[in-house]
Amino acid sequence: MNQPSSLKVYNSYTRQKEIFQSITPGHVGMYVCGPTVSGESHLGHARPYITFDVVFRYLQHLGYKVRYVRNITDAGHFEEEGREAEDKISKKAVLEKLEPMELVQKYTNLYHWAMEQFNTLKPTIEPTATGHIVEQIEMIKTIIEAGYAYESNGSVYFDVKKYAASHDYGKLSGRVIDELLETTRELEGQEEKRDSADFALWKNAAPEHIMRWQSPWGVGFPGWHIECSAMATKYLGAQFDIHGGGMDLLFPHHESEIAQSTICNHTAPVRYWIHNNMITINGRKMGKSYNNVIKLTELFSGDHAELSQAYHPMVVRFFILQSHYRSTLDFSNEALQAAEKGLKRLWDAYEKLPLLVAAPGSTATDAELENKVKKLVAEFEEYMNDDFGTARVLANIFELVPVINSMKDGIIPVSSISAETMAWMKKQLRIYIENIFGLKAVNEADNEKLKGVMDLLIAIRKEAKTKKDFVTSDKIRDELARLGISLKDEKGGGMSWAVE
Numbered sequence: 001m002n003q004p005s006s007l008k009v010y011n012s013y014t015r016q017k018e019i020f021q022s023i024t025p026g027h028v029g030m031y032v033c034g035p036t037v038s039g040e041s042h043l044g045h046a047r048p049y050i051t052f053d054v055v056f057r058y059l060q061h062l063g064y065k066v067r068y069v070r071n072i073t074d075a076g077h078f079e080e081e082g083r084e085a086e087d088k089i090s091k092k093a094v095l096e097k098l099e100p101m102e103l104v105q106k107y108t109n110l111y112h113w114a115m116e117q118f119n120t121l122k123p124t125i126e127p128t129a130t131g132h133i134v135e136q137i138e139m140i141k142t143i144i145e146a147g148y149a150y151e152s153n154g155s156v157y158f159d160v161k162k163y164a165a166s167h168d169y170g171k172l173s174g175r176v177i178d179e180l181l182e183t184t185r186e187l188e189g190q191e192e193k194r195d196s197a198d199f200a201l202w203k204n205a206a207p208e209h210i211m212r213w214q215s216p217w218g219v220g221f222p223g224w225h226i227e228c229s230a231m232a233t234k235y236l237g238a239q240f241d242i243h244g245g246g247m248d249l250l251f252p253h254h255e256s257e258i259a260q261s262t263i264c265n266h267t268a269p270v271r272y273w274i275h276n277n278m279i280t281i282n283g284r285k286m287g288k289s290y291n292n293v294i295k296l297t298e299l300f301s302g303d304h305a306e307l308s309q310a311y312h313p314m315v316v317r318f319f320i321l322q323s324h325y326r327s328t329l330d331f332s333n334e335a336l337q338a339a340e341k342g343l344k345r346l347w348d349a350y351e352k353l354p355l356l357v358a359a360p361g362s363t364a365t366d367a368e369l370e371n372k373v374k375k376l377v378a379e380f381e382e383y384m385n386d387d388f389g390t391a392r393v394l395a396n397i398f399e400l401v402p403v404i405n406s407m408k409d410g411i412i413p414v415s416s417i418s419a420e421t422m423a424w425m426k427k428q429l430r431i432y433i434e435n436i437f438g439l440k441a442v443n444e445a446d447n448e449k450l451k452g453v454m455d456l457l458i459a460i461r462k463e464a465k466t467k468k469d470f471v472t473s474d475k476i477r478d479e480l481a482r483l484g485i486s487l488k489d490e491k492g493g494g495m496s497w498a499v500e
Contacts, residue, residue: 007062007385009242010326012250012273013172017387022241023271028059028066029240031232031270033249034126036073037107041114043294043331044246044279044286050317050438051276051325051388052244053120057436058384068123069235074104075129075211075222100210101130114296117313119438127231129222133213135230136222140201140215142264152192154204154218160197163259172258172273173251199256201226225256229264232257238265247275276325281306282332294331303496308333311340312442318343321390321437342398347441349401350433352408353426358419366416369403373417376400377428384436393432400425454485458495461487 007020022028032052035045052070059066115122129136140156143149149158163169164177177197200223205212212219232240238261245254254273261269278285281292294304302310319339323329364370376396383389383396406412414422433439457476464472477487480497488496 006381008387009272009274010387012275013270018272020241020272022064023239026063026065028064028242029236030056030059030066030068030242030244031228031236031240032068032070032123032243033228033245033253034071034073035107035111037104037111039107040295040297041107041111042286042296043281043299045111045114046118046296046299046316047279047320047325047329048244048246048276049115049120050118050320052274053118053438054321054390054436055242055244055274055388056121056123057438058388061431061436067125067236068121069125069127069232070123071228071231072104072108072126072128073224073227074101074108075133075227104130110297114313117296117300118317119314119440121438125235127235129227129231130211132227132230132234133222135234136226137202137215139226139230139233139260139264140222143201143260146263148259148263149201150194151217154220155192155200156202156217157193157198158201158256158259159194160199160259161195163263167259167262169259170255173255175251175255199223199225199252201260225253226260228253229257229260229269232269233261233265239267239269239271241270242272242274243270244274244276247277250275277328280328280330283330301497306333309337311336314440314442315340315343317437318346318439322394324387324389324391326387343439343442345401346394346397346433347439349404350429351441352404353429356404356407356414356422356426358414358417358422360419362415362419364416364418364421365413369412370417370421373400373403373421373425377421377425380428380432390437394437397429397432400429454497458487458497462495 008017009020010016011018030052032048035041049070052068056066056068140149143158144151144156147159148163149156160169160177170177202215202217202222203220204218205220209221211221213221232243243254243257258269280286281290281294284290284292286292286294292306294306298304299307299311299316300313302308315336316339319331319336320329322339322342376399379396380393383392386392403412407414407416417425457480461473461476464470464476480487485497
C-alpha cells in the first residue's frame with residue numbers, strides 16, 4: 001500500500017486541500033448520496049456516480065479496503081425548498097398508475113442498468129431509506145431528547161437557531177444563519193415551525209399520502225436529510241472518512257446532515273467532504289423550463305432534441321474524466337463528438353501496446369525519449385494524488401499516444417526506450433485506463449447494428465398500424481418489452497425506444 005500521506009483531497013468543509021489520513025489505517029469509509037428513484041436517471045446523475053466510482057477505484061488502487069455506501073432514496077424525498085411536503089414518489093406513482101414500491105423498483109432497475117453501462121463498480125452497501133425507518137425514528141428521538149428538535153402537529157422539526165448558537169451551522173455551504181432566517185421563502189406549513197430555517201425530521205402524513213409509517217408522533221414519513229444521517233451512521237459509524245455528492249447538495253441536505261449527526265453522535269460526522277461541480281447543457285443550466293433534461297436512455301439512443309446523435313456510455317465517461325471533478329462541465333454535441341474521437345484515438349493506440357516488444361533487458365537508445373516517457377508515466381500517480389486529477393493524467397496519456405503510434409509504424413524504433421520502461425508504461429497504462437478510469441472498448445459496429453434493427457422494426461410496426469394489423473403491431477412491442485426494450489408512441493405518429 002502506498003503511503004496514505006501521498007494523497008491530497010479538497011475538503012469542501014475547510015475549503016482547502018488536505019493530506020488524506022483515514023480514521024482507521026488501511027480502511028476507508030465513504031458515503032455518497034444516491035438517486036431519488038421517482039423517475040429515470042438523467043445526465044446530471046452521470047457525473048457524481050462516475051466521479052466517485054473513480055475515487056472508489058483509486059482508493060482501492062492505493063491499497064485501502066473501502067466500504068462504499070451509496071443509498072437509494074425511495075421514501076418520498078419531499079422538498080422543503082419547493083412545495084412543502086411534495087412527495088415525488090407518491091405523485092409519480094399516481095401518474096404512472098403504479099404502486100409506489102413498484103415505481104421504485106422500476107426506476108431502481110433502470111438506474112442500475114445505466115450504472116452498468118458506465119462500467120461503475122457496485123457499492124459495498126446500497127441501503128434504502130424505506131429499509132431504515134426504525135433507525136431514522138430512533139435518531140429523531142435522540143435529537144428531541146437532546147433538546148434540538150420539537151414536535152408540532154404530528155411533525156418534528158430540527159431547531160436550527162438553537163443548534164447554530166453553539167455550532168458552526170452554515171460552515172459547509174457558506175450560509176449565514178441570520179441570512180437564512182431572512183431569506184427562507186414562505187411555504188405551506190411554515191406556521192408549524194418556530195423559525196422558517198428549521199427543517200423537517202418527520203412529517204405528518206395527510207390521509208391521501210400513500211407512503212406512511214407509524215411513529216411516536218403519529219402516522220407520517222421521514223424528512224429527506226435524516227435518511228442519509230441514519231444510514232451513514234449505521235454502516236460507517238459516528239464518524240467516517242469521506243462523504244461525497246454534487247455541489248447542489250451542500251445546502252440544505254449536507255448542512256442538515258452535519259447538524260443531525262453531530263447532535264446524535266456527539267462528533268462531526270465526516271472528515272472529508274468531497275463535492276463534484278455541476279454540468280450545463282450548451283451553456284445553460286439543466287432544467288425542465290429549458291427542455292434540456294436529458295435522460296440517460298436518451299443520451300445513449302440520441303433521442304432528444306438537444307442531441308445530434310447517440311453517445312456511447314464510454315464516451316460520456318471519458319468526457320467527464322477529461323475535466324477535473326470540481327470544475328463546471330458543459331455538455332454539447334461538439335464537445336461529446338470531440339470526446340468520441342479522442343477516446344477512439346486513445347484506444348487505437350492502447351490496443352497497439354501488446355505489439356510493441358522490446359528485447360529482454362535492453363537499454364534505451366534514445367535517452368531523451370526514455371526520460372520523457374518515464375516522466376509522463378510517473379506523473380500519473382502524482383496527478384491522481386493531487387485531488388484526483390484525472391484530466392491531467394489523460395493529458396499525459398495523450399502525449400504518449402504519438403510515441404506508441406510511431407513505434408508501431410516503425411518511425412521510432414522500439415529500442416528507443418528500455419525494456420524496463422516499456423514494461424512499466426504498458427502496466428501503468430493498463431492500470432489507469434482500465435482499472436482506475438474504468439474505460440472499455442467502444443464497439444461502434446454493435447451500436448449501429450442495434451440502431452438499424454430498431455429503425456427497421458419501428459418502420460414495420462408503423463406500417464402494421466397503418467394497415468390496422470394490431471396483432472403484428474402489438475407483437476413487436478410486446479416482444480421488444482420482453483427483451484428489455486420499450487417502445488413509446490409519440491405525438492404526431494412518431495416512435496421512440498429505450499433499453500430498460
